[in-house]
Amino acid sequence: MPGLEDMYPPGATTRVRVHELDQRLEGAQRPGHFEGVATVVTKLFGATRPHRAYFGQKDAQQAALITRMARDLDMGIEIVTVPTVRDSDGVALSSRNAYLSDEERKAARCLVGALRAANTAFHEGERDAVRLRERMVAVLAAEPLARPNYAEVVDPTTFESPGTLAVLAVRIGRTRLIDNHPLGQPLDDAS
Amino acid sequence: MPGLEDMYPPGATTRVRVHELDQRLEGAQRPGHFEGVATVVTKLFGATRPHRAYFGQKDAQQAALITRMARDLDMGIEIVTVPTVRDSDGVALSSRNAYLSDEERKAARCLVGALRAANTAFHEGERDAVRLRERMVAVLAAEPLARPNYAEVVDPTTFESPGTLAVLAVRIGRTRLIDNHPLGQPLDDAS
Numbered sequence: 001m002p003g004l005e006d007m008y009p010p011g012a013t014t015r016v017r018v019h020e021l022d023q024r025l026e027g028a029q030r031p032g033h034f035e036g037v038a039t040v041v042t043k044l045f046g047a048t049r050p051h052r053a054y055f056g057q058k059d060a061q062q063a064a065l066i067t068r069m070a071r072d073l074d075m076g077i078e079i080v081t082v083p084t085v086r087d088s089d090g091v092a093l094s095s096r097n098a099y100l101s102d103e104e105r106k107a108a109r110c111l112v113g114a115l116r117a118a119n120t121a122f123h124e125g126e127r128d129a130v131r132l133r134e135r136m137v138a139v140l141a142a143e144p145l146a147r148p149n150y151a152e153v154v155d156p157t158t159f160e161s162p163g164t165l166a167v168l169a170v171r172i173g174r175t176r177l178i179d180n181h182p183l184g185q186p187l188d189d190a191s
Numbered sequence: 192m193p194g195l196e197d198m199y200p201p202g203a204t205t206r207v208r209v210h211e212l213d214q215r216l217e218g219a220q221r222p223g224h225f226e227g228v229a230t231v232v233t234k235l236f237g238a239t240r241p242h243r244a245y246f247g248q249k250d251a252q253q254a255a256l257i258t259r260m261a262r263d264l265d266m267g268i269e270i271v272t273v274p275t276v277r278d279s280d281g282v283a284l285s286s287r288n289a290y291l292s293d294e295e296r297k298a299a300r301c302l303v304g305a306l307r308a309a310n311t312a313f314h315e316g317e318r319d320a321v322r323l324r325e326r327m328v329a330v331l332a333a334e335p336l337a338r339p340n341y342a343e344v345v346d347p348t349t350f351e352s353p354g355t356l357a358v359l360a361v362r363i364g365r366t367r368l369i370d371n372h373p374l375g376q377p378l379d380d381a382s
Binding site: 011013015016019021038039042049071072075 | 202203204205206207208209210211212229230233234235237238240259260262263264265266267348349
């Protein structure tokens with residue numbers, strides 16, 4: 001594990017940006033976040049020269065950004081996106097779940113609930129991004145502990161609306177959670 | 192040789208920037224130029240995975256920028272800067288020299304003349320960047336066909352003044368020429 005001073009030595013000013021994509025949704029909420037991600041992942045790729053790199057679908061925009069970056073910069077690295085792992089009640093596994101109280105952990109089910117509602121509507125033939133979004137918003141609104149940040153149905157490569165990837169970010173208490181689902185695919189969980 | 196559409200496919204938005212250094216001197220004169228250089232060189236490095244890459248001292252700021260970029264992004268590529276090659280009268284070889292008329296080609300000697308004046312002063316003990324700069328400006332001012340763009344004595348890694356690298360850009364007619372010299376090193380030519 002390299003130290004902070006190894007990764008960011010004095011005088012380093014080189015930054016990698018994936019324009020447009022890095023300004024959408026998570027990028028708009030977290031200025032500079034994706035520039036940091038793109039830069040440090042480029043450094044890790046340079047230091048390790050992998051043939052493949054695996055990123056979770058849970059951070060869908062990050063995975064899309066790194067996939068585009070690797071292609072745009074001819075890195076010759078295959079980016080593999082691995083499916084989200086869900087708990088028995090459908091909540092996406094995340095290190096942030098540890099910050100939730102028992103009550104908040106139950107409230108966190110509204111994220112996958114909203115995705116499930118959109119997916120059900122999609123299976124029933126709904127293709128209008130605005131109406132699909134309304135299904136998600138309604139589920140989130142029914143959870144008193146949830147403060148929705150965004151809920152959209154976007155293109156999975158550009159993260160612009162419309163599309164078929166349902167994405168959302170919700171604050172539960174002081175914890176910000178994100179989740180997403182490619183509409184039309186089974187949303188398997190035990191709930 | 193890859194085509195333009197291979198290098199810049201639709202939807203590519205990833206850009207590499209070497210901040211601060213890319214705004215100095217040549218960067219200030221040519222907005223976006225070094226972002227283009229950093230991005231395409233990153234792509235060429237990705238596509239070819241060289242152990243070493245050679246860049247000319249003639250484009251000193253470009254060589255410094257790529258050296259820093261390769262280090263900052265842990266590219267694992269050794270950047271080698273090769274000395275400027277000069278014609279028998281001291282004028283640095285450049286593809287742009289072909290655009291010069293015979294009269295302009297003679298006038299172009301003022302660039303190396305200015306560097307020689309600064310180098311002579313340096314050898315005589317002058318270390319003040321402002322005075323070294325004045326020596327260069329005086330030589331350029333004596334050439335009627337020359338329209339100086341900049342003449343500075345800068346740090347060879349940050350391109351901020353003061354330093355020991357004499358750099359200049361001069362328009363001769365419609366042709367913009369650049370040259371530089373690390374003060375204290377012999378400026379060998381046949382003039």
